Amino acid sequence: MEKNPITPEGYVRLRDELHNLKSVERPKIIQAIATAREHGDLSENAEYHAAREKQSFIEGRVKELEAKLALAEVIDPAKLSGDKVAFGATVKLSNLTTDEEVQYRILGADEADLAQGTISVTSPLARSLLGKEVGDEVKVRMPGGDRTYEILEVSFK
Known part of the structure; x- marks a missing residue:
């Protein structure tokens, strides 16, 4: 894999976004899914499907950010x-x-x-x-x- 050059500020922005997704957004979406499940029939539950879709987006972005940070070459x-x-x-x-x-x-x-x-x-x-x-x-x-x-x-x- 090829290293990606990035400034220290850019690295911090990506790291902060990853931290926010893992510590704030992920727990929020897990709670939203749990709440939607309590409403019963999942096949017609729009809240549940929307929450699952958002969870999928968050997990994809977490993987993308982890990969970018792993390949980052910080240059000041x-x-x-x-x-x-x-x-x-x-x-x-x-x-x-x-x-x-x-x-x-x-x-x-x-x-x-x-x-x-x-x-x-x-x-x-x-x-x-x-x-x-x-x-x-x-x-x-x-x-x-x-x-x-x-x-x-x-x-x-």
């Missing part, structure tokens, strides 16, 4: 430095076609949120940027077509 970007783009870097880019400037932070797949300016280290753009430095031009094949960017700035925060 604040302890990194250098001129080359790597995991945890904040990269300022200029789109050479439109002269638009954008900035992204390269994080793990579980932390990526384009609306927050973070992209997954496995995204086409991030893969194209890794190992490059300020001044390099990068051509990226994206779903909307090819784009060419110039790297303006690389920092680690």
Whole structure:
């Protein structure tokens, strides 16, 4: 299995979600199932079926989080430095076609949120940027077509 890079903050978020599911949500759903069973005929008991469905979702998410945490490789970007783009870097880019400037932070797949300016280290753009430095031009094949960017700035925060 391949290790998944993640920041310390991302690791804590996943761990906290797992803890909440196991210590709060799981006992709640067990109680809801027990209460629904007391209402009698399970074949026509919507509360019971809804609770079982939620239990199935919770158990699936618990397994998913446990697997992610087991494969997590925690990397603290604040302890990194250098001129080359790597995991945890904040990269300022200029789109050479439109002269638009954008900035992204390269994080793990579980932390990526384009609306927050973070992209997954496995995204086409991030893969194209890794190992490059300020001044390099990068051509990226994206779903909307090819784009060419110039790297303006690389920092680690």
